[in-house]
Amino acid sequence: MINNIPGLCVLAPLLAGLFVMLSPRPSVARRLFIGAVLAALTTMAGWAVTHVMAEGPLVLRLGGWVVPYGIVLVMDTLAAVMVTVSLFTALGCVLFGFADTPVEDEHPLRLPLVMCLMTGINLSFLTGDLFNLFVGFEVMLLSSYALLTLEVGARDSRHAFPYLIINLVASALFIGACGFTYSLLGTLNFAEMIVRADMLAGDFRLTSLGVFLAVVFSIKAGAFPLYYWLPGAYPIMPAPMTALFGGLLTKVGVYVLLRIFGTVFPVIEGLQTAFLWVGVVTIFTGVLGAVSQYSVQRILSFHIVSQIGYMLLALGLPGPEAMAAVILFLIHNILVKSSLFLVGGTILRVNGTDTLTGTGNLWRAMPILGILFLMQALSLAGLPPFSGFWGKVAIAMAGFNQGEWVAVGLAIAGSILTLMSMLKIWLGAFWKTDPAVPVNNDGRARWTVAVVALFAVAALWVGIGAENFARITRHAGAEAVDRAGYAANVHGANSTVYEGKQP
Numbered sequence: 001m002i003n004n005i006p007g008l009c010v011l012a013p014l015l016a017g018l019f020v021m022l023s024p025r026p027s028v029a030r031r032l033f034i035g036a037v038l039a040a041l042t043t044m045a046g047w048a049v050t051h052v053m054a055e056g057p058l059v060l061r062l063g064g065w066v067v068p069y070g071i072v073l074v075m076d077t078l079a080a081v082m083v084t085v086s087l088f089t090a091l092g093c094v095l096f097g098f099a100d101t102p103v104e105d106e107h108p109l110r111l112p113l114v115m116c117l118m119t120g121i122n123l124s125f126l127t128g129d130l131f132n133l134f135v136g137f138e139v140m141l142l143s144s145y146a147l148l149t150l151e152v153g154a155r156d157s158r159h160a161f162p163y164l165i166i167n168l169v170a171s172a173l174f175i176g177a178c179g180f181t182y183s184l185l186g187t188l189n190f191a192e193m194i195v196r197a198d199m200l201a202g203d204f205r206l207t208s209l210g211v212f213l214a215v216v217f218s219i220k221a222g223a224f225p226l227y228y229w230l231p232g233a234y235p236i237m238p239a240p241m242t243a244l245f246g247g248l249l250t251k252v253g254v255y256v257l258l259r260i261f262g263t264v265f266p267v268i269e270g271l272q273t274a275f276l277w278v279g280v281v282t283i284f285t286g287v288l289g290a291v292s293q294y295s296v297q298r299i300l301s302f303h304i305v306s307q308i309g310y311m312l313l314a315l316g317l318p319g320p321e322a323m324a325a326v327i328l329f330l331i332h333n334i335l336v337k338s339s340l341f342l343v344g345g346t347i348l349r350v351n352g353t354d355t356l357t358g359t360g361n362l363w364r365a366m367p368i369l370g371i372l373f374l375m376q377a378l379s380l381a382g383l384p385p386f387s388g389f390w391g392k393v394a395i396a397m398a399g400f401n402q403g404e405w406v407a408v409g410l411a412i413a414g415s416i417l418t419l420m421s422m423l424k425i426w427l428g429a430f431w432k433t434d435p436a437v438p439v440n441n442d443g444r445a446r447w448t449v450a451v452v453a454l455f456a457v458a459a460l461w462v463g464i465g466a467e468n469f470a471r472i473t474r475h476a477g478a479e480a481v482d483r484a485g486y487a488a489n490v491h492g493a494n495s496t497v498y499e500g501k502q503p
Contacts, residue, residue, distance in 0.1 A: 005048050006060045006073035009083050009122045012041055017115030026106040031098050034111050038091040038118075045084040052080050053475055057489045059128075067491055068189035072128035074490055077476035078327060082125045082255055085331055089247045089338050090118050092455055096342050097240035099447035100349065107151050114244070117143035124252050128490055130181055130188040133256065134174050137220070141167055144249065147241055148233060156236040163233035166226070170219040177212050184209055191490035193264050194483045201266045210268045213260055214275070221253030223312055224282040227305045231289060234304070235297035239345020242297060246304050247338030251330055254311045258326060262480045267318050276316025280407050282309030283414040290421040296344040296354040296429065299421055300337070303380065306414060307333050313411055314395045317402050324477030325394035328469060332387035332462055336379050339455030343373045346448045347429050350440050356428030360437040363430040369449050370430045372456045377422035379459055382415045387462035390470070 016037045020030050052058060057076035061067065075083070094114060097106070120140025127133050145167075148160045182188055184205055185196040200206040219226045230250070234242050261271070286306025293299045311333075314326040344354050346369060351359045363370045379386030392415065399408035462469050479485065 002051065003058050003060050005044060006058055006075040006079075006126045007062070009041060009045060009075075009087075010073070010119060010126060012037060013115040013122065014119040017112040017119070020115070021112045024108045026103050026108055028103055030111065031103070034094060034115065035091065035098070037115075038087060038094060042084060042087040042091055045080060045087055048075060049077065049080040049084055049472065052077050053472065057479075057486075059490055059492065068129075068187050068192040071132055072189065072191075072490060073126045074128040074190075074486075075126055076479050076486070076489075077472065078255075078258070078480045079125045081327065081331065081472065081476055082251075083122055085334050086121055086125070086248055087118065088458065089334055090114065090244060092451055093240040093244040093247075093338065093342070095454075096243065096345070096448055096451040097238070099444055099451055100239065100345065109146070109150060110241075113143050113147050113150065114241075117147065117244070119143075121248060121252055125255060128190050130190070130193070131178055134171075134178055137174065137252075138171060140249070140252065141171065144245065147245075148237060151238055151241075152236045159232040159236050162229040166219060166229040170216055173212070173216045173219075177209070177216055180209055180212060189490075190259075190264050191487040194487045197265050198483075206265070207268055207270070210261070210265055210271050214257070214271060217253045217256045217260070218278070218312075219253075220250070221257065221312070222250045222305050222308050223278055224285050224305075224309070227282070227286070227308075230304060231298055231301040234301045235295065239297075239342060239348065243338040243341035243345070246300065246341045247334045250304055250308055251334055254308065254315075254326070254330065257312075257315055258323065258480065261315065262323050263483055263486050266483075272316045272318055274316070275312050276404065276407055279309045279312030279314070279316060280410050282306065282312060283411055284309075284417075287414050287417040287421065291417055291424070293421075294356045294428075296347055296356070296359075296425055297341065299425060300340050300344060303340075303418065303421070304337060306418065307337065307380070309414070310392065310395055310411060313407060314398060316407075317395075317398045317404065318481075319398070319402075320474070320478040320481050321401065322395075322398040322477075323480050324470070324473040325391070325398045327473040327476050327480075328394050329391035331469065331473070332379065332391040332459065335455055335459040335462065336376050336388060339452055339459065340373070340376050340380065342448065342452045342455065343369065343376065346445060346452065349448065350445050351429070352438055352440065354429075356424065358437065359429040360432035360434040361439050364433070365439045365441050366445070366449065369452065370426075372449070372452050373430065374426065375456050376459065377426065378419075379463065381419035381422055383419070385463050387459050387466070390463060390466040394470070394473075 060073040062071040120136050123136030222230045283306050289302035290299045314322045348354045379388035382388045382392040396408045
């Protein structure tokens with residue numbers, strides 16, 4: 001029964017989304033049902049984290065087919081952590097939508113599409129083969145295409161075209177990469193790929209495949225120079241959808257890079273170096289873009305790019321220590337980015353705009369929101385004792401231990417620029433007083449602040465309880481780079497292990 005948890009994490013959101021479509025008119029009962037499903041799944045996934053740490057990964061072979069002939073779902077510590085944080089984020093964003101939008105004004109397709117989006121995200125985290133990873137990505141992307149344009153006007157919808165086109169191109173490259181992988185390795189199952197890739201370690205063909213996959217998933221992650229679709233697209237959506245996209249979608253790309261180049265492939269030296277320096281460049285292109293903006297949501301959208309750079313930098317540092325650092329930073333960033341986008345949504349509701357020239361008076365009107373924003377802004381910049389500090393310290397220590405002093409030094413400089421852009425929001429929206437700026441501090445705004453507080457408490461928990469989270473991420477990092485252990489867990493007793501000649 002316990003081994004069915006990975007399947008439930010994929011199937012339950014899909015069934016819930018289909019179920020609420022049977023009652024297309026928005027209602028309180030509909031909202032309560034979706035909230036209850038997400039809360040139950042978050043609790044179950046959180047329990048699964050402790051279980052897999054103690055007992056080992058949960059492996060579900062759908063239909064009872066032996067590896068590598070059937071679909072397999074694998075929930076190790078890394079996957080369990082990502083599913084838990086993602087479901088919690090979805091729950092928070094949905095609750096913010098409930099607080100921000102009256103029932104009668106809610107678009108009837110928003111909740112079903114959110115649940116379909118979560119189906120794709122969870123499948124991407126849990127799948128044990130490359131083709132079903134493609135399926136997970138497509139379910140996620142098709143839902144995101146609909147959500148992106150669902151509640152925007154004709155003028156804003158033009159910003160969706162770069163997002164759509166670049167992701168369609170990336171999907172075409174992805175399916176091509178699947179064909180290349182099958183041609184070279186004769187399988188798309190991750191466990192079998194581990195066995196066969198080891199036979200080709202150092203082979204130019206395997207290196208070429210690695211570069212191909214790195215390009216595909218770097219597009220999905222929003223890495224330099226493939227990020228230009230992101231800053232213009234995310235801010236056009238309602239705040240809860242922007243927060244959901246900003247918190248999760250690019251992190252799925254980062255997760256897959258961790259899985260493919262941490263677990264599945266042996267170390268590809270040149271590619272590791274490329275990740276390191278692409279990460280540094282991504283940090284600066286993102287943060288300089290943020291400094292140049294005057295819209296809260298656009299500033300935060302550029303910061304998605306810069307924060308991806310820190311993850312790529314750590315990905316370029318092989319070994320369990322760097323892997324643990326990336327995972328800790330991922331947890332921090334999902335929570336903090338989502339909450340900051342929700343702060344931006346609250347600013348838009350209260351001031352009627354999120355452009356810094358038209359905002360102000362918020363410190364007097366909503367001091368609690370100001371405190372919550374400061375907490376998350378300082379965390380994003382990497383100041384103690386917040387979660388971002390520990391994530392960046394973990395990345396810096398991994399870099400110093402491998403002699404990458406210049407790269408780490410540049411990353412720290414990027415944090416200073418991050419702090420500058422966050423202070424720009426603080427000074428323009430909270431500290432500035434302007435009698436001409438309207439302040440609509442209604443009951444709904446106060447409820448949205450409560451949801452932001454939920455995220456802030458969760459992020460603060462990660463910072464204050466950093467030792468406990470570091471223990472989880474160290475375990476996840478060591479498990480994720482244990483390639484032989486992953487293959488052995490998936491193969492189990494009822495599987496066929498490839499023992500033929502070198503492909």
